[in-house]
Amino acid sequence: MNKYLKPIGIYVLIFVVILAALAYTGPQILPQRxxxxxxxxxxxxxxxxxxxxxxxxxxxxxxxxxxxxxxxxxxxxxxxxxxxxxxxxxxxxxxxxxxxxxxxxxxxxxxxxxxxxxxx
The missing domain is CATH 3.30.720.210 (Signal recognition particle alu RNA binding heterodimer, srp9/1)
Incomplete structure (x- = not known):
């Protein structure tokens, strides 16, 4: 079971990094008015x-x-x-x-x- 969770963990980590990058550039994407x-x-x-x-x-x-x-x-x-x-x-x-x-x-x-x- 552990061998199946390891690849999923990598994808979850990539997803979290992408979300963090979007949150960091968020005000540039949708400027607040x-x-x-x-x-x-x-x-x-x-x-x-x-x-x-x-x-x-x-x-x-x-x-x-x-x-x-x-x-x-x-x-x-x-x-x-x-x-x-x-x-x-x-x-x-x-x-x-x-x-x-x-x-x-x-x-x-x-x-x-x-x-x-x-x-x-």
């Missing part, structure tokens, strides 16, 4: 704030290698932050280029957000 303190914003809110010259800086990041969508995080002049999903980064880039010429808006385009191998 503080919904109570943060108001929900949409893409049109970002465009409205850009038109009203209330935006100090914008950080844009693409979500996937395929497709033209991503997220934008805009810091307003009063210090508050707006995070929105962007349906077309290329269109937002054109709007931001126009606003950067007329207003003092700092633009940062981030690299592609890749999933970790464990989350895949």
């Amino acid at each position: 503080n919904d109570a303190a943060q108001e929900e914003y949409v893409y049109s809110d970002l465009l409205k704030e850009l038109d009203e010259n209330n935006v100090a800086s914008v950080e844009v990041s693409r979500r996937t290698e395929v497709g033209d969508y991503g997220t934008a995080e805009a810091t307003l002049k009063d210090g508050s932050v707006i995070r929105v999903d962007v349906p077309s980064i290329s269109v937002l880039q054109q709007v931001l280029d126009e606003k950067a010429l007329t207003n003092d808006v700092k633009i940062d385009v981030g690299d592609l957000q890749r999933e970790s191998m464990l989350s895949q």
Whole structure:
């Protein structure tokens, strides 16, 4: 009976190591959101704030290698932050280029957000 339990113990040990690795990288896989303190914003809110010259800086990041969508995080002049999903980064880039010429808006385009191998 002992010869049958030894291989099972190895698989249990591997399973525990994988669970520990997932628990260690857990906040990166599913980031915690503080919904109570943060108001929900949409893409049109970002465009409205850009038109009203209330935006100090914008950080844009693409979500996937395929497709033209991503997220934008805009810091307003009063210090508050707006995070929105962007349906077309290329269109937002054109709007931001126009606003950067007329207003003092700092633009940062981030690299592609890749999933970790464990989350895949």
